[in-house]
Amino acid sequence: MNSLRWRAMVGQFKHQKTGVAALIVLAVFILAAIFAFLAPYDPNRIVVMDRLQGPSSAHWFGTDDYGRDYFARALYGGRVSLSVGFLSMMISVALGTAVGTVSGYFGGKIDNILMRLVDVLMSIPSFFLMLILNAYLRPGIGTIVFIIGILSWMSISRIVRAETLSVKQREYVLYAKVSGQSTFGIIMKHIIPSIMPTIIVSASMNIASSILMESSLSFLGLGIKQPNSSWGSMLNDAQGFISDAPYMAIFPGLFILLTVLSFNFLGDIFRVAFEPKASKR
Amino acid sequence: MDAQPLLKVQGLKKYFSASGGGTGAHGKKGLLKAVDGVSFHIFKGETFGLVGESGCGKSTTGRSIVRLYDVTEGSIRFDGQDLAKMNERELKPYRKRMQTIFQDPYSSLNPGMNVTQLISEPLGIHGFKNKKENRETVLELLNKVGLKAEHADRYPHEFSGGQRQRISIARALSVKPEFILCDEPISALDVSVQAQVVNMLEDLQAEYGLTYLFIAHDLSMVRHISDRIGVMYLGKLVEMAPSDELYEHPAHPYTQALLAAIPVPNPKVRNVSVPALQADLPSPLSNLSGCKFASRCPFATERCRQEEPEWTEIGPGHFVACHLHDEKN
Numbered sequence: 073m074n075s076l077r078w079r080a081m082v083g084q085f086k087h088q089k090t091g092v093a094a095l096i097v098l099a100v101f102i103l104a105a106i107f108a109f110l111a112p113y114d115p116n117r118i119v120v121m122d123r124l125q126g127p128s129s130a131h132w133f134g135t136d137d138y139g140r141d142y143f144a145r146a147l148y149g150g151r152v153s154l155s156v157g158f159l160s161m162m163i164s165v166a167l168g169t170a171v172g173t174v175s176g177y178f179g180g181k182i183d184n185i186l187m188r189l190v191d192v193l194m195s196i197p198s199f200f201l202m203l204i205l206n207a208y209l210r211p212g213i214g215t216i217v218f219i220i221g222i223l224s225w226m227s228i229s230r231i232v233r234a235e236t237l238s239v240k241q242r243e244y245v246l247y248a249k250v251s252g253q254s255t256f257g258i259i260m261k262h263i264i265p266s267i268m269p270t271i272i273v274s275a276s277m278n279i280a281s282s283i284l285m286e287s288s289l290s291f292l293g294l295g296i297k298q299p300n301s302s303w304g305s306m307l308n309d310a311q312g313f314i315s316d317a318p319y320m321a322i323f324p325g326l327f328i329l330l331t332v333l334s335f336n337f338l339g340d341i342f343r344v345a346f347e348p349k350a351s352k353r
Numbered sequence: 354m355d356a357q358p359l360l361k362v363q364g365l366k367k368y369f370s371a372s373g374g375g376t377g378a379h380g381k382k383g384l385l386k387a388v389d390g391v392s393f394h395i396f397k398g399e400t401f402g403l404v405g406e407s408g409c410g411k412s413t414t415g416r417s418i419v420r421l422y423d424v425t426e427g428s429i430r431f432d433g434q435d436l437a438k439m440n441e442r443e444l445k446p447y448r449k450r451m452q453t454i455f456q457d458p459y460s461s462l463n464p465g466m467n468v469t470q471l472i473s474e475p476l477g478i479h480g481f482k483n484k485k486e487n488r489e490t491v492l493e494l495l496n497k498v499g500l501k502a503e504h505a506d507r508y509p510h511e512f513s514g515g516q517r518q519r520i521s522i523a524r525a526l527s528v529k530p531e532f533i534l535c536d537e538p539i540s541a542l543d544v545s546v547q548a549q550v551v552n553m554l555e556d557l558q559a560e561y562g563l564t565y566l567f568i569a570h571d572l573s574m575v576r577h578i579s580d581r582i583g584v585m586y587l588g589k590l591v592e593m594a595p596s597d598e599l600y601e602h603p604a605h606p607y608t609q610a611l612l613a614a615i616p617v618p619n620p621k622v623r624n625v626s627v628p629a630l631q632a633d634l635p636s637p638l639s640n641l642s643g644c645k646f647a648s649r650c651p652f653a654t655e656r657c658r659q660e661e662p663e664w665t666e667i668g669p670g671h672f673v674a675c676h677l678h679d680e681k682n
Binding site for chain 2: 242243244246247248249250251252253257262265266
C-alpha cells in the first residue's frame with residue numbers, strides 16, 4: 073500500500089466518525105479477547121449456588137445457569153468468535169484471490185471451468201452444506217474455521233476476477249509480459265497489489281459474515297462444544313432463560329451486533345477511501 | 354547504417370476471433386483480421402515508422418512482433434531467429450533484447466511502485482538481482498532521460514505525463530536492449546513535450562545504436578524521427594518508402610489523403626489539391642475483395658474492387674500496393 077492510499081484512508085477516517093467508533097469498538101474487543109486470561113473468574117468453573125444471578129459488582133455480566141461468571145465467558149467467547157472470523161476470512165480470501173486472479177488472468181477455458189464451479193457452489197445453500205459437513209467432521213474450532221472458510225470464498229473470487237480482468241489490460245501488466253515476467257510473477261507483483269483495496273474491502277465484510285456464520289452454527293449447537301463458549305453458543309445457552317435472565321442473551325447478542333457492524337463500517341470506509349469516485353455516503 | 358536487417362517481418366498475420374457479443378443478432382463467429390499479411394524489415398540502427406488510422410492494425414503489428422500476442426501466421430526474424438513460433442521459455446533472452454514503450458504514460462507505470470522499482474523491474478526479471486548495482490543503474494538512467502536522482506524514490510502519481518514517459522524510456526533502456534518498440538509513445542503528450550521526448554529518443558538512439566519501430570498516427574512527428582515509413586490500412590501495408598520520399602511523392606491515394614490531413618500552421622494556405630476521404634473505415638470484420646481501400650478511394654475503378662493490387666517497387670525503396678501505379682509502369 074503506498075502513501076497515497078494511506079493518506080486517503082486517514083482522510084476518510086477524519087471525515088467519518090463512525091469509522092473511528094468502529095475502530096475503537098474493535099480495538100476494545102480484540103484487546104479483551106487477547107487479555108481474557110486476566111478475567112477474575114475461570115469461565116468454566118461451575119458454582120451451582122450462584123446460578124442465574126443478574127449483573128452485579130461481583131459478576132459484571134451476571135452468571136449463567138451453571139453459575140459460571142458470564143463476563144469471563146463473554147471474554148473467552150469473544151476470543152473464539154473473533155479468531156474464527158479472522159481465520160476463516162484468511163482461508164476464504166486466500167482461496168478467493170487465487171481462484172479469482174487465475175480465472176481472470178488466463179480467461180478462456182480455465183475461466184469458464186472455475187467460474188462455473190463458483191456458480192455451482194453458490195447455488196447450494198451454504199448453510200445447509202455446513203450442517204452436513206459438520207455432521208461428518210470432528211467438531212472443534214479448526215473444523216468450523218475450515219468449513220466457513222471453504223464455503224465463503226466464492227463471492228470474493230468473483231469480485232477479484234472482475235478486477236483482474238480490468239487490471240490485466242493495463243499497460244504495466246502488458247509491459248511486464250513483454251519483458252519476460254512469468255505469469256506467477258505478474259499475478260504476485262502487479263495484479264494482486266493493484267487489486268489489494270478490493271481484497272481488503274471484501275476481507276473486512278467477510279470477517280463480519282464469518283462471525284455471524286460461526287454464531288449461527290454455535291447457536292444451533294453445531295459449533296463450539298461445551299464447556300467452551302463463543303458468542304453464538306452463549307446465545308444458545310440463553311435460549312431457555314430468556315424471561316428469567318434476559319441479560320444472558322443481551323450481552324453476547326450485543327457483542328455480535330457491534331462487531332459485525334464495526335467490520336461492515338470499516339469495509340465501507342476502505343471502499344470509499346480506495347475508490348475516490350465511489351459516492352461519499 | 355548496417356545493411357543487415359535486425360528485424361525481418363514476413364507475411365505477418367494476426368486474426369482475432371470476434372465471437373457473439375458485438376457482432377449483431379446473428380451471433381456468428383467472425384474473424385477480425387487485425388493484421389493481414391504484413392512484411393517489412395528494419396535495419397540495425399534505423400527507425401521504421403508505422404502510421405495509419407486507429408484500428409488499422411499498427412499497434413497489433415507491433416505487439417505481435419514483441420510477442421505480446423501469439424501470431425496467426427508469418428515469421429518474425431529477429432537477428433536471424435524466428436520469434437513467431439517460439440514459446441515463452443525460448444523467447445526470454447529475446448525479451449531482454451527487445452523492449453517496449455507504451456502509449457499511455459498513466460497506465461504503463463504501476464502506481465504502487467516507486468521509480469527505482471519501476472526502472473529496475475526488467476533488471477530483476479532478467480537476473481540482475483544485486484540491489485545496489487541496480488540502484489546505480491537506475492540513477493544513471495534517470496540522469497540520461499533528464500530526471501533527477503531525487504526522483505528515484507517517488508511514485509508515478511507525482512509526475513507529469515512527459516516525466517512518466519521518460520521513466521518508461523529509462524525502464525526500457527535498463528536491460529540494454531537493441532530494439533525498442535515505441536507504441537505511440539507521444540500520442541498522449543502535449544505538443545511541446547512530444548518534441549522533447551522525440552529528440553531524447555533520437556539522442557539515445559545515437560548513443561546506444563538502438564533500432565526503433567515507431568508507431569504513431571501523427572505524421573509530422575513520424576517524419577521527423579523515422580528513416581523509413583510504412584503506411585497501414587485495414588491490416589495491410591499500402592505503401593512503404595524512405596520518409597522524405599514518402600512525404601514528397603506519396604504514391605497511394607490513402608497516403609496522399611493522410612498527408613493532406615496534416616494541418617498547416619498557416620491560415621492563408623488552403624490545401625485543396627487532394628479530395629478529402631469519403632465515408633468511414635469499413636468494419637475490419639467485413640470480407641472485402643480487391644483493394645481494401647476501394648470503398649473510400651476517389652480513383653477507384655472496377656478493377657480495384659475485383660483484384661487485389663500487388664506490392665510493387667515504383668522507385669528505389671519505394672513500394673506501393675495500388676493499381677494506379679501498375680498502369681503507369
